[in-house]
Amino acid sequence: MNNIPKNYEPQKFEREIYAAWERDNNFHTTADASGDPYCIVIPPPNVTGQLHMGHALDETLQDILIRWHRMKGDNTLWMPGTDHAGIATQAKVEESLRKEGTNRYELGREKFLERVWQWKEKFGNRISYQLRTLGSSCDWERERFTMDAGCSAAVRKVFVTLYNEGLIYRGTRITNWCPKCNTAISDIEVDHEDEAGHLWHLRYPFKDGTGYIEVATTRPETMLGDTGVAVHPDDERYKNLVGKTLILPLVNREIPLFADSYVDKSFGTGAVKVTPAHDPNDFEMGLRHNLEQIKVINNNGTMSDGVGKYSGLDRYECRKVILDDLQAGGFLVSVEDHNHAVGHCSRCHTTIEPLVSEQWFVKMDTLAKPAIDAVKSGAIKFVPERFTKIYVNWLENIRDWCISRQLWWGHRIPAWYCDDCGKMTVSEVDIDTCPHCHGKNLRREEDVLDTWFSSALWPFSTLGYPNETAELKKFYPTNVLVTGYDIIFFWVVRMVMMGLKFRGEVPFRHVFIHGLVRDELGRKMTKSLGNGIDPVEIIDTYGADSLRFTLVTGNTPGNDMRFFRAKVESSRNFANKIWNASRFVLMNLDGFDTTFKPARHDFELADLWIIYRLAYRIKMVTDNLEKFELGEAARQLYEFIWFEFCDYYIELTKPRLYGDNPREKATALFVLTTVLECALRLLHPFMPFLTEAIRQQLPNATGSIMLAKFPTVDELNDLLVKKSRIETCAKIILNIVKAVRNLKTEVGIDSRKKTRIVLRMSNTRDRLMVMRVSHYVTILACAEPIDFSDEKPAHALSAVVDGAEIFLPLEGLIDADKEIARLTKERDKLQKYITSTEARLANPKFIGKAPANVVEAEHAKLATARDKVTALDGQIAQLKAL
RNA sequence: GGGGUUGUAGCUCAGAUGGUUAGAGUGCCUCGUUGACAUCGAGGAGGUCACAGAUUCGAGUUCUGUCAGCCCCACCA
Numbered sequence: 020m021n022n023i024p025k026n027y028e029p030q031k032f033e034r035e036i037y038a039a040w041e042r043d044n045n046f047h048t049t050a051d052a053s054g055d056p057y058c059i060v061i062p063p064p065n066v067t068g069q070l071h072m073g074h075a076l077d078e079t080l081q082d083i084l085i086r087w088h089r090m091k092g093d094n095t096l097w098m099p100g101t102d103h104a105g106i107a108t109q110a111k112v113e114e115s116l117r118k119e120g121t122n123r124y125e126l127g128r129e130k131f132l133e134r135v136w137q138w139k140e141k142f143g144n145r146i147s148y149q150l151r152t153l154g155s156s157c158d159w160e161r162e163r164f165t166m167d168a169g170c171s172a173a174v175r176k177v178f179v180t181l182y183n184e185g186l187i188y189r190g191t192r193i194t195n196w197c198p199k200c201n202t203a204i205s206d207i208e209v210d211h212e213d214e215a216g217h218l219w220h221l222r223y224p225f226k227d228g229t230g231y232i233e234v235a236t237t238r239p240e241t242m243l244g245d246t247g248v249a250v251h252p253d254d255e256r257y258k259n260l261v262g263k264t265l266i267l268p269l270v271n272r273e274i275p276l277f278a279d280s281y282v283d284k285s286f287g288t289g290a291v292k293v294t295p296a297h298d299p300n301d302f303e304m305g306l307r308h309n310l311e312q313i314k315v316i317n318n319n320g321t322m323s324d325g326v327g328k329y330s331g332l333d334r335y336e337c338r339k340v341i342l343d344d345l346q347a348g349g350f351l352v353s354v355e356d357h358n359h360a361v362g363h364c365s366r367c368h369t370t371i372e373p374l375v376s377e378q379w380f381v382k383m384d385t386l387a388k389p390a391i392d393a394v395k396s397g398a399i400k401f402v403p404e405r406f407t408k409i410y411v412n413w414l415e416n417i418r419d420w421c422i423s424r425q426l427w428w429g430h431r432i433p434a435w436y437c438d439d440c441g442k443m444t445v446s447e448v449d450i451d452t453c454p455h456c457h458g459k460n461l462r463r464e465e466d467v468l469d470t471w472f473s474s475a476l477w478p479f480s481t482l483g484y485p486n487e488t489a490e491l492k493k494f495y496p497t498n499v500l501v502t503g504y505d506i507i508f509f510w511v512v513r514m515v516m517m518g519l520k521f522r523g524e525v526p527f528r529h530v531f532i533h534g535l536v537r538d539e540l541g542r543k544m545t546k547s548l549g550n551g552i553d554p555v556e557i558i559d560t561y562g563a564d565s566l567r568f569t570l571v572t573g574n575t576p577g578n579d580m581r582f583f584r585a586k587v588e589s590s591r592n593f594a595n596k597i598w599n600a601s602r603f604v605l606m607n608l609d610g611f612d613t614t615f616k617p618a619r620h621d622f623e624l625a626d627l628w629i630i631y632r633l634a635y636r637i638k639m640v641t642d643n644l645e646k647f648e649l650g651e652a653a654r655q656l657y658e659f660i661w662f663e664f665c666d667y668y669i670e671l672t673k674p675r676l677y678g679d680n681p682r683e684k685a686t687a688l689f690v691l692t693t694v695l696e697c698a699l700r701l702l703h704p705f706m707p708f709l710t711e712a713i714r715q716q717l718p719n720a721t722g723s724i725m726l727a728k729f730p731t732v733d734e735l736n737d738l739l740v741k742k743s744r745i746e747t748c749a750k751i752i753l754n755i756v757k758a759v760r761n762l763k764t765e766v767g768i769d770s771r772k773k774t775r776i777v778l779r780m781s782n783t784r785d786r787l788m789v790m791r792v793s794h795y796v797t798i799l800a801c802a803e804p805i806d807f808s809d810e811k812p813a814h815a816l817s818a819v820v821d822g823a824e825i826f827l828p829l830e831g832l833i834d835a836d837k838e839i840a841r842l843t844k845e846r847d848k849l850q851k852y853i854t855s856t857e858a859r860l861a862n863p864k865f866i867g868k869a870p871a872n873v874v875e876a877e878h879a880k881l882a883t884a885r886d887k888v889t890a891l892d893g894q895i896a897q898l899k900a901l
Numbered sequence: 902g903g904g905g906u907u908g909u910a911g912c913u914c915a916g917a918u919g920g921u922u923a924g925a926g927u928g929c930c931u932c933g934u935u936g937a938c939a940u941c942g943a944g945g946a947g948g949u950c951a952c953a954g955a956u957u958c959g960a961g962u963u964c965u966g967u968c969a970g971c972c973c974c975a976c977c978a
């Protein structure tokens with residue numbers, strides 16, 4: 020059997036295997052297929068983006084769940100697709116236009132959109148191809164895009180419905196404006212950061228010449244738009260002044276001094292200049308007090324016309340000039356340092372300008388209520404649970420959602436304005452006649468919708484909505500949403516609201532939240548830091564399975580993880596281990612009758628033990644998958660395959676495989692192949708390629724592993740012997756092995772050198788059992804056939820384990836003093852344990868309150884410890900007598 | 902200002918309903934090329950589980966507080 024490469028080389032088979040799966044349509048399912056529905060909709064990546072580590076993690080977790088359920092026999096659908104990512108995609112195309120020396124305005128809306136679609140066609144498949152390299156078993160036949168016809172129809176229907184119910188409205192509000200992206204953005208797209216700034220104290224004179232009032236501001240340039248000054252109604256300092264008129268410096272506008280309880284008496288001077296057009300709080304106060312809104316800053320961040328010499332200046336340049344002028348006019352009293360939170364555009368980091376403009380909003384309170392209830396009632400469960408609180412808290416304080424964007428790439432808002440009658444019409448289908456006056460002079464709304472509006476419909480738009488398709492009936496609600504905590508507000512919340520509103524049911528039962536993949540130093544991987552690690556490069560080097568295993572192990576749900584190349588190497592080594600263990604089995608299988616079925620009595624202890632361990636691991640893996648503890652499930656597999664199957668079981672089959680008893684050899688091969696095949700299926704969701712590549716070569720397997728049955732303990736029923744004696748005996752043997760290896764190293768004997776061993780076991784039953792398989796010790800510890808004797812050899816290294824005393828007769832090699840010291844150390848350690856346990860067992864409170872089984876266990880452990888001390892004492896005494 | 906989260910071996914991290922001698926990977930040290938695998942095998946060193954209290958017969962695990970780090974939310978000009 021020379022055709023299996025000695026090393027695991029994933030590059031040689033991953034691509035082919037994926038192609039074969041796709042060719043055989045293994046990822047596809049239909050609504051009428053058998054099994055309980057199990058559905059995950061992919062968090063749609065940006066259509067023109069590329070795979071990053073965050074995706075790799077997200078996809079791996081989903082694929083594990085999907086493959087597991089598919090193997091369990093569920094009707095499993097993983098719905099793939101991409102997002103049009105309004106601002107991000109438009110920005111990319113605009114950037115490329117800029118390089119050509121033009122811009123979107125020169126091109127015009129229609130031509131520009133053509134360019135974006137071309138861009139999408141050109142780069143739009145990259146992410147899907149990259150996801151394939153990871154092994155994602157998506158139903159690609161159903162791949163969707165947030166701007167395809169179906170999703171667009173869903174958006175229209177939802178928009179119009181919400182509008183007609185009064186849940187979408189158009190209004191002139193103060194919103195967050197990004198001067199660089201040149202659009203309004205929603206509250207959650209603003210990142211607040213503390214910045215070192217200043218607090219300028221200005222003096223505003225009274226019209227009647229009776230002095231002035233002092234205000235404090237962080238943004239002096241906005242004074243040009245001031246239409247009032249506010250103080251707290253209870254502020255004794257200003258009580259008598261309320262109602263007076265002030266003259267706005269530099270502008271000479273008359274503005275009122277009024278009282279509003281929003282004002283904090285203790286901050287600054289207790290008097291606030293009010294700029295309703297450029298500050299959210301001032302805006303509210305302006306509404307309450309009927310103040311004029313004077314817009315002094317343009318959408319691009321420059322000062323608007325009509326502010327005299329300041330017009331056209333950048334907002335920050337203007338600040339300097341204004342301060343100079345205020346100073347010159349004697350209006351500037353003082354400056355102090357002041358740290359305050361400043362909003363930045365989450366996309367381009369430009370400082371946000373609060374501006375009054377006409378925008379579209381979704382009314383949140385009525386939609387939020389059921390979304391809160393869904394989580395509180397347990398209809399939706401977060402994993403880990405702590406995110407429930409974050410979700411609920413956010414929804415309870417939610418404000419209306421600004422959904423209009425001054426972009427071109429996106430779902431254009433389906434509203435038409437009639438120039439004849441001035442009325443607006445919102446319509447699900449395009450119109451060219453005004454329904455109010457039958458006029459033909461209609462202009463369609465220019466704005467498009469926030470990208471997250473279409474994403475919010477994703478769980479049902481992808482399943483066919485607004486049509487009542489079989490898929491929608493079968494797979495909605497979906498089962499679990501897998502995503503990072505960073506988009507709970509952007510996406511999860513909104514899907515829940517829309518799902519409940521338009522389907523009357525939650526969009527998913529579980530929200531499985533993961534953290535961020537960080538770099539080795541714990542920093543976020545970002546373009547600006549240049550610290551990103553390309554998953555495609557990792558896959559090329561180590562294989563997709565290694566990357567997947569790395570991402571899924573060593574962290575716990577909801578927590579961030581650091582990405583180390585060394586971890587991938589470790590996973591790759593694991594893959595190599597599996598590869599070689601399998602290679603070992605296959606080599607021995609060569610030319611052998613694989614149809615042989617052993618009888619019950621053919622199995623020996625090692626066989627029964629490994630099957631018993633396998634059953635245990637099946638249970639552990641399954642339990643952990645059910646709890647979304649994928650990392651723990653993966654660890655169970657690692658331990659089983661490497662430690663139990665490779666380190667012990669394979670070694671123990673060698674005498675039979677290399678021996679001359681064909682029946683014994685056949686039995687060992689039967690167990691090897693059975694256990695390996697089962698373990699591969701158990702591992703498949705985690706490492707799909709490797710397990711497929713190997714299993715195809717096993718004689719006891721047919722068809723693709725991804726369609727095989729996920730292992731159950733029941734399938735081992737015929738082979739399983741539920742005898743605790745097996746475990747007991749295995750433990751004794753392994754302890755002996757460990758002790759012998761230990762002793763050999765102790766005196767510097769080559770671990771491969773065969774040594775003579777004498778075992779003294781007082782428990783007859785245990786001894787007989789161990790005697791029957793004493794060659795296990797011979798193999799694992801590299802020893803000569805074992806002597807069982809009640810006599811202690813005179814010159815020997817010795818050790819004590821539960822149930823056995825071990826002697827390595829090594830006359831001449833023994834340093835008695837050293838040995839005495841070693842044994843005494845061991846003895847003292849045990850004695851300490853005995854003393855504390857005795858104390859515990861003598862404590863009536865412990866005896867009285869601790870459960871009986873705990874007390875019993877303590878007694879048992881105490882007894883074995885005492886036995887060991889006795890044995891050690893004997894050995895020490897003997898050494899001393901030499 | 903509010904909330905969350907983390908603090909366990911040199912490093913990266915696991916440790917379910919509290920059960921008493923705390924684990925893995927990696928790194929380090931020693932030894933090992935005979936036929937699955939040096940991407941390996943055997944052994945070893947290395948931890949008062951951040952600190953202080955509380956509850957308990959018993960706490961890495963529960964509670965409170967302190968310290969340190971990270972994150973989210975928040976309209977004090």
